[in-house]
Amino acid sequence: MKHPTIHDVAREAGVSKSLVSLVMRGSDKVSPTSREAVLRATKKLSYRPNAAARTMVRQRSYVIGVMVSNLHNPFFADVIDGIDMAVTDASYRSILTTGNREPRRERLAVTTLLEMRVDGLILLSPVMHRKHTIEASRSVPTVVVGKAMRAATVASVTNDDRTGAAMVVDHLFELGHSRIAHIDGGSEAGAQPRRAGYERAMQGHGLENQIQTVSGGFTEEDGRVGMRRLLVGGTWPTAVFAANDLAAFGALEVLDAEGIDVPGVISVVGYDNTALATNHRLGLTTVDQPRHDMGRMAAELILAAIASAGTAVNHAVLTPKLIVRGSTGPPSP
Amino acid sequence: MKHPTIHDVAREAGVSKSLVSLVMRGSDKVSPTSREAVLRATKKLSYRPNAAARTMVRQRSYVIGVMVSNLHNPFFADVIDGIDMAVTDASYRSILTTGNREPRRERLAVTTLLEMRVDGLILLSPVMHRKHTIEASRSVPTVVVGKAMRAATVASVTNDDRTGAAMVVDHLFELGHSRIAHIDGGSEAGAQPRRAGYERAMQGHGLENQIQTVSGGFTEEDGRVGMRRLLVGGTWPTAVFAANDLAAFGALEVLDAEGIDVPGVISVVGYDNTALATNHRLGLTTVDQPRHDMGRMAAELILAAIASAGTAVNHAVLTPKLIVRGSTGPPSP
DNA sequence: CTACACGATTGGAACGTTCCAATTTTAAGA
DNA sequence: TCTTAAAATTGGAACGTTCCAATCGTGTAG
Numbered sequence: 001m002k003h004p005t006i007h008d009v010a011r012e013a014g015v016s017k018s019l020v021s022l023v024m025r026g027s028d029k030v031s032p033t034s035r036e037a038v039l040r041a042t043k044k045l046s047y048r049p050n051a052a053a054r055t056m057v058r059q060r061s062y063v064i065g066v067m068v069s070n071l072h073n074p075f076f077a078d079v080i081d082g083i084d085m086a087v088t089d090a091s092y093r094s095i096l097t098t099g100n101r102e103p104r105r106e107r108l109a110v111t112t113l114l115e116m117r118v119d120g121l122i123l124l125s126p127v128m129h130r131k132h133t134i135e136a137s138r139s140v141p142t143v144v145v146g147k148a149m150r151a152a153t154v155a156s157v158t159n160d161d162r163t164g165a166a167m168v169v170d171h172l173f174e175l176g177h178s179r180i181a182h183i184d185g186g187s188e189a190g191a192q193p194r195r196a197g198y199e200r201a202m203q204g205h206g207l208e209n210q211i212q213t214v215s216g217g218f219t220e221e222d223g224r225v226g227m228r229r230l231l232v233g234g235t236w237p238t239a240v241f242a243a244n245d246l247a248a249f250g251a252l253e254v255l256d257a258e259g260i261d262v263p264g265v266i267s268v269v270g271y272d273n274t275a276l277a278t279n280h281r282l283g284l285t286t287v288d289q290p291r292h293d294m295g296r297m298a299a300e301l302i303l304a305a306i307a308s309a310g311t312a313v314n315h316a317v318l319t320p321k322l323i324v325r326g327s328t329g330p331p332s333p
Numbered sequence: 334m335k336h337p338t339i340h341d342v343a344r345e346a347g348v349s350k351s352l353v354s355l356v357m358r359g360s361d362k363v364s365p366t367s368r369e370a371v372l373r374a375t376k377k378l379s380y381r382p383n384a385a386a387r388t389m390v391r392q393r394s395y396v397i398g399v400m401v402s403n404l405h406n407p408f409f410a411d412v413i414d415g416i417d418m419a420v421t422d423a424s425y426r427s428i429l430t431t432g433n434r435e436p437r438r439e440r441l442a443v444t445t446l447l448e449m450r451v452d453g454l455i456l457l458s459p460v461m462h463r464k465h466t467i468e469a470s471r472s473v474p475t476v477v478v479g480k481a482m483r484a485a486t487v488a489s490v491t492n493d494d495r496t497g498a499a500m501v502v503d504h505l506f507e508l509g510h511s512r513i514a515h516i517d518g519g520s521e522a523g524a525q526p527r528r529a530g531y532e533r534a535m536q537g538h539g540l541e542n543q544i545q546t547v548s549g550g551f552t553e554e555d556g557r558v559g560m561r562r563l564l565v566g567g568t569w570p571t572a573v574f575a576a577n578d579l580a581a582f583g584a585l586e587v588l589d590a591e592g593i594d595v596p597g598v599i600s601v602v603g604y605d606n607t608a609l610a611t612n613h614r615l616g617l618t619t620v621d622q623p624r625h626d627m628g629r630m631a632a633e634l635i636l637a638a639i640a641s642a643g644t645a646v647n648h649a650v651l652t653p654k655l656i657v658r659g660s661t662g663p664p665s666p
Numbered sequence: 667c668t669a670c671a672c673g674a675t676t677g678g679a680a681c682g683t684t685c686c687a688a689t690t691t692t693a694a695g696a
Numbered sequence: 697t698c699t700t701a702a703a704a705t706t707g708g709a710a711c712g713t714t715c716c717a718a719t720c721g722t723g724t725a726g
Contacts, residue, residue: 003450005682006629016376018708021684031704046472052394052447053682056711059638063445071410072608081433082403088438096429100414112396112426112433116449117336139336139379157645203588279553279582279609338712349676364674386712389681394722 004045013041024049055117064094064302065113066122070101074275075132076124077290082295083122090303092119103128120302125189141305145298146316147189155305157298157316159289161190164320165197166204168241168269168287173205173324175330177239177267180207183216183226183251185243191218193269194243211269212237216247217279223250231258238266238331242280245277245286253329263329273323285323290318334358337378343434346374357382388450397427398446399455403434407607408624409457415628416455423636425452435634436461443469453635465634474589478631480522488638490631490649492622494523497653498530499537501574501602501620504655506538508663510572510600513540514548516559516584518576526550527576527604528570545570549580556583571599571664578603578610585617585660596662606656616658623651 006024010017015034022030023038030038041047055061060303064087068076080096087094089118097113099106106128114136126133131205136142136150172180182198185191195213202211216226223242227250230237242248248270255262262268270277273288297316306313339357343350348367355363356371363371374380395421401409407420420427430446432439439461446454447469458479459466469475476488497594505513515531518524528546530531535544549559555603560583563570575581581603588595603610606621619660630649637647 003682008681011434017683018685018706019704022705025684029704034704046468048444048447048472050389050452050682051445052388052451053711054684055385056383056389056682056713057684071404072407074405074407077404080431084431086431088441093441094430095445095449096416096431097427098413098429100417105417108426111381112384112428114381116428117383117385135379139381164427276609279586304595326701336712340712350713351676351715352674355675358714362674367674383712385712386681389683389712390714392681 003050004047005050006047008045009038009041009047011221012045013037033110039120051210056158059313061117061119062092063116064092064120064122064299065110065116065118065119066094066096066124067106067113067126068096068124069078069127070107070125071098072293074261075146075272075289078291079124079295079298082292082297083299084295085292086299086303088295090299092303094299099126099128101127105265107132110188114139119306122298122302125138141302143298143301143305145294155301155314155316157294158299159294159320160317161193161320162197162200164271164287164289164322165241166201167320167322168196168271169201169205170266171285171324172239172241172269172328173201173207175267175328177209177331178205178207179212179216179235179237179331180210180241181230181237183210183230183240183242184213184249186215186217186222186246188218188243191243198241216243218246220242220246220250220253223247223252224254225249225250227254236266239269239328240266243267243271245274245284248284248286248327249276262327264332267326267328277323277325283327285325285328286323287326288321288323290320293318336383337380338383339380341378342371342374342380345378354573374538376568388397389439394450395425396449396451397425397453397455397632398443398449398451399427399429399457400446400459401429401431401457402438402458402460404431408605408622410626412628412631413624415630416652417428417628417631418625418634419451419636421628423632425636427632427634432459432461434460440465443626446460447472447597452639455631455635460522463597465662474635476638481526488634488647488649490627490651491523492527492627492651492653494526495533496532497604497620497622497655498527498574499534500653500655501604501618502531502538504618504657505572505574505600505602505661506534506540507581508572508600510664511538511543511569511570512545512568512664513543513574514547514563516556516563516573516575517546518580519548519550519555521551521576523604524576526624530576545615549576552578553579553583553586556580556585557587558583560584560587562605564593572602572661574602575605576604578605578607580619581619581660582600582609595660596612597665600661600664602661610658616660618658618661619656621654621656622654627651 006017006020023035053063099109121140121142123144137153145157149156181329184195214226216222227269270284270286273286277284277286339350339353342353353371356368359487372431415418430442432442454475456477470486482489517528547559547562549555605620606619610617610619
């Protein structure tokens with residue numbers, strides 16, 4: 001259980017510790033003989049370099065720390081995948097911590113990363129107070145994904161919610177809808193711009209007096225409540241745009257229970273293109289965020305910031321894509 | 334961007350570095366005056382202890398490393414949550430790496446953890462070759478979750494797949510089914526014992542000649558392929574037990590497309606009780622693994638192994654629970 | 667007023683690397 | 697064979713902590 005050190009390897013191979021270090025780092029100024037001997041010793045002792053020691057002397061860990069607010073959301077798996085790719089390509093490594101959506105634990109998760117002296121910090125939809133994000137960003141290059149951050153020291157990667165929402169409205173308009181309602185996402189990440197995008201697109205099509213928004217959220221229950229609210233009035237909308245897939249599912253459930261045909265009577269659209277949207281019986285029309293690219297972009301921003309010693313702070317906004325499935329169709333005449 | 338050190342704090346507070354160290358570690362043999370001064374200095378400089386340096390001298394990192402084979406599987410989120418709880422309670426910390434199901438990347442993920450000198454290693458359903466797990470276990474206490482490991486140095490936490498599968502068969506048998514088919518999980522973690530449990534339970538009910546297994550896997554596509562295969566023969570089964578929820582959804586999709594009623598004509602059961610199982614229109618009958626407890630147990634095994642210097646290797650097997658939902662019912666006469 | 671005990675504080679060594687400057691070895695040319 | 701350049705190898709300092717043994721100060725008992 002005691003880890004061998006570079007000295008043990010040196011002794012075993014009959015060379016100096018410096019030479020072992022050279023071999024481990026793949027230097028080309030080592031004779032084949034020595035390299036061979038060192039490698040053999042390394043294998044025999046199953047030596048593994050000590051990252052802590054290396055970090056100490058190099059003053060760099062070559063590690064990017066990623067804090068995931070919520071591992072339960074499969075959205076992040078793809079983002080992390082993108083991060084991992086880009087980071088590995090640059091011969092950095094990535095480690096994750098998770099805050100389980102609780103601000104306290106998020107902060108602990110970030111602290112862990114910071115104490116380990118990661119060279120860069122990526123925060124995936126943090127829910128902790130923004131001042132803690134900003135504080136972290138003062139000691140290490142930081143990028144936030146999935147949440148707009150207006151702060152000079154924090155980079156960010158988001159999808160263009162405004163445009164995504166507009167795409168939804170455009171799609172429905174082209175199908176012939178005009179009574180298009182929106183169940184909004186309350187104060188959740190991205191909800192505000194989606195709502196704004198919806199409203200502006202409605203105006204763009206001359207439907208300003210058809211704008212109908214009910215306040216909701218990002219859960220199924222929020223969707224149910226919102227949908228019920230929309231069914232109370234005299235004239236129903238012919239299409240409903242929910243702020244995310246989960247809420248859309250809640251809406252669908254209510255429509256199902258009421259025996260209202262989708263998309264025959266009412267079309268439904270979500271946002272996020274989660275696995276559920278694919279799996280649902282009829283398939284949910286939704287907006288896909290380029291998750292993998294968002295991750296890759298986040299990694300690239302971080303690496304650039306590291307390379308430039310923190311001067312290059314950027315905000316990347318990626319364009320989402322409309323995915324049309326069975327839950328939308330032309331309105332009944 | 335340059336991190337302040339304990340020396341900077343000492344200078345600022347007008348004390349020695351040792352005193353600062355004492356305060357940081359919460360010692361009670363420090364005068365209130367000094368503590369106050371040190372705390373003020375740490376705040377002013379926003380000092381954060383350097384974990385790498387601490388790990389060096391303490392020869393312990395107080396970090397548990399977790400390698401997750403596949404972040405896309407929401408199953409692990411709960412396990413990780415359980416790990417995190419237990420680890421935090423013991424004032425350790427946890428960090429994650431992910432291998433995205435690729436053996437090569439898994440190995441890199443484990444290497445990263447090992448080089449960081451984690452005090453314990455938890456592997457969540459590793460797909461890499463077992464020899465690499467065993468190798469890792471020789472340098473640090475290791476526990477594998479979700480996959481049986483017969484190795485003297487590796488602890489493990491699994492659910493009793495055999496019993497879980499038997500529960501499914503029992504349930505279907507009680508409903509009156511006899512033509513119960515199984516879409517198995519190929520070589521995935523837990524697939525083999527689930528299949529064995531299915532077969533033994535069938536025998537237990539005197540249904541040995543009704544045993545019908547088609548080879549599948551853990552993806553939706555595997556479920557689709559398996560289901561189509563089952564529909565080719567002359568007599569259809571009246572119930573299908575898929576090796577996991579995702580495969581079950583694939584099967585459901587095919588049945589839906591063919592217009593075959595579930596559970597009227599064919600009942601379907603999955604395994605894992607993922608969020609999808611709850612959300613699906615009719616609810617999927619499935620088997621719930623005590624994910625949170627599995628994580629907690631894994632953490633406890635690791636902490637025990639660390640405390641006992643690696644002597645206490647254990648294998649914990651937790652009992653799963655059948656969750657009955659709308660996808661199963663009595664067979665049509 | 668002195669001695670002593672005890673609490674508070676301190677300096678130095680050690681942890682396992684990297685990197686630099688210095689040294690040794692080898693090879694080539696005369 | 698000698699000289700010199702190039703290649704290979706080396707020891708030591710440094711990184712930021714912890715922990716130990718040693719020292720410093722202060723109050724109290726005699």
